Amino acid sequence: MCHDACAVRVPAKGRSYISNIGFPIITGLxxxxxxxxxxxxxxxxTGTVPSPEAVGHAFRAELASGRLLDDxxxxxxxxxWGFLTAVVAAVPLGLVIGRHAAPRAALMPWVNFFRSLSPxxxxxxxxxxxGVGDPPAIFIIxxxxxxxxxxxxxxxxxxxxxxxxxxxxxxxxxGMQVLFHITLPAIMPQxxxxxxxxxxxxxxxxxxxxxIAVRSGLGFLIVDARNxxxxxxxxxxxxxxxxxxIGLDLAFSRLAKIPSLRWGFEx
Amino acid sequence: xxxxxxxxxVGFDYGALSxxxxxxxxxxxxxxxVCVGPSGCGKSTLLSxxxxxxxxxxxxxxxxxASRTIYQDGGLLPWLTVRQNIALGNPAKxxxxxxxxxxxxxxxxxxxxxxxxxxQRVEISRALAAETDIxxxxxxxxALDYQTRRRMRMELVTTLAERxxxxxxxxxDIEEAVQIGDRVIVLGTxxxxxxxxxxxxxxxxxxxxxxGVAEAEQAIMEELGLS
Numbered sequence: 001m002c003h004d005a006c007a008v009r010v011p012a013k014g015r016s017y018i019s020n021i022g023f024p025i026i027t028g029l030x031x032x033x034x035x036x037x038x039x040x041x042x043x044x045x046t047g048t049v050p051s052p053e054a055v056g057h058a059f060r061a062e063l064a065s066g067r068l069l070d071d072x073x074x075x076x077x078x079x080x081w082g083f084l085t086a087v088v089a090a091v092p093l094g095l096v097i098g099r100h101a102a103p104r105a106a107l108m109p110w111v112n113f114f115r116s117l118s119p120x121x122x123x124x125x126x127x128x129x130x131g132v133g134d135p136p137a138i139f140i141i142x143x144x145x146x147x148x149x150x151x152x153x154x155x156x157x158x159x160x161x162x163x164x165x166x167x168x169x170x171x172x173x174x175g176m177q178v179l180f181h182i183t184l185p186a187i188m189p190q191x192x193x194x195x196x197x198x199x200x201x202x203x204x205x206x207x208x209x210x211x212i213a214v215r216s217g218l219g220f221l222i223v224d225a226r227n228x229x230x231x232x233x234x235x236x237x238x239x240x241x242x243x244x245x246i247g248l249d250l251a252f253s254r255l256a257k258i259p260s261l262r263w264g265f266e267x
Numbered sequence: 268x269x270x271x272x273x274x275x276x277v278g279f280d281y282g283a284l285s286x287x288x289x290x291x292x293x294x295x296x297x298x299x300x301v302c303v304g305p306s307g308c309g310k311s312t313l314l315s316x317x318x319x320x321x322x323x324x325x326x327x328x329x330x331x332x333a334s335r336t337i338y339q340d341g342g343l344l345p346w347l348t349v350r351q352n353i354a355l356g357n358p359a360k361x362x363x364x365x366x367x368x369x370x371x372x373x374x375x376x377x378x379x380x381x382x383x384x385x386x387q388r389v390e391i392s393r394a395l396a397a398e399t400d401i402x403x404x405x406x407x408x409x410a411l412d413y414q415t416r417r418r419m420r421m422e423l424v425t426t427l428a429e430r431x432x433x434x435x436x437x438x439x440d441i442e443e444a445v446q447i448g449d450r451v452i453v454l455g456t457x458x459x460x461x462x463x464x465x466x467x468x469x470x471x472x473x474x475x476x477x478x479g480v481a482e483a484e485q486a487i488m489e490e491l492g493l494s
Contacts, residue, residue: 166342169319170336186344186346260346260347263346263379264345
């Protein structure tokens with residue numbers, strides 16, 4: 001007979017350490033070996049694809065000079081500002097749109113309109129409005145994040161089960177208490193997923209954002225290397241962007257492990 | 268005995284749809300009144316009116332005392348632990364209710380980690396911990412399997428014997444209605460009103476063979492057109 005003790009569900013074990021860490025390393029080594037073999041066999045036309053050795057050499061030189069680290073910091077700085085300001089502005093707007101019919105009717109079509117525009121289309125305005133330096137790049141990253149988070153927050157807050165609000169009414173929560181004790185915790189799992197997607201897009205857009213009016217960052221590194229026909233440096237920048245992208249995604253995926261958020265991922 | 272809930276000529280419309288019409292009902296202090304009726308007849312709307320979550324379109328509702336509602340499923344706030352959910356009812360009574368409902372070992376568990384029966388025990392604990400005069404129960408056991416449902420009914424009856432409350436209990440389960448109710452109200456199809464009232468013999472947790480049970484079930488089924 002099943003007693004209460006067996007009624008508590010134990011979360012299934014995650015994938016094993018080997019499959020989580022070992023498999024990606026193995027596939028990476030296979031790709032590296034294939035790339036090295038193709039380079040050694042001169043399968044790529046001269047100057048189109050650098051060899052793994054050339055990229056490794058470029059990595060070591062960039063690290064030793066400190067330029068790569070400076071570029072990483074510059075890019076992370078811009079992404080952090082663009083992303084955080086977008087989230088701070090988008091979540092309240094998304095809550096208003098999600099919870100109230102009139103703002104939803106008035107604003108949702110425009111959110112979808114601007115969400116469909118590539119942030120790159122804003123580059124001319126970014127330069128005219130913000131000049132040179134960090135602000136135009138931050139603005140582009142802001143645009144890449146803002147409309148996505150508005151939409152996700154609106155959808156999440158519109159789908160909060162009514163029963164939670166009835167419980168809130170029963171226990172006497174009012175106004176901002178309902179926002180902080182019911183709505184925000186209820187949308188948090190969906191918001192975490194949206195932020196995870198948005199940080200990926202923001203990081204992806206940094207390359208385009210740093211092609212304008214700045215002279216630092218991983219995007220600038222790639223553009224500058226391309227102008228100098230240093231394809232080894234271009235690949236060096238691409239690998240760094242991809243690796244940091246994985247790191248950012250892992251960091252946001254860890255948010256799903258927070259005990260008070262796990263209900264949204266384990267049901 | 269004093270009247271705790273009184274509905275006079277209550278009606279409720281969702282736009283052009285009349286859900287409840289001309290419904291009269293009185294519930295006395297300490298009574299356990301069960302409402303049965305066909306699916307979609309407005310039973311849950313009636314509880315929302317009694318709980319003050321909705322206001323009647325017509326008629327008057329007098330409620331003497333605060334109420335708490337126990338929902339069919341999903342009434343627990345999933346981002347809070349068992350302990351935190353019960354604390355919403357009354358922070359000072361958490362340990363007492365964890366002990367009464369044998370949930371002390373699961374105080375730090377979240378709703379999604381519990382079985383359906385345990386979740387309903389937490390909901391009931393939260394409502395009873397608040398020590399309100401009135402409990403409104405919206406098909407609280409309907410999502411549970413048969414055995415758990417029967418056990419939960421017995422636990423509810425035992426708990427109410429020790430800590431009396433006025434209860435309005437909505438269900439579509441005729442057996443459940445007759446087993447635990449002091450009085451059964453049969454609601455008609457939408458718009459709901461009271462079609463029949465059955466006074467049941469004294470004593471809750473009636474067995475199927477208890478006097479009057481079979482007759483009451485038969486009368487309800489006839490009223491609902493099921494026999």
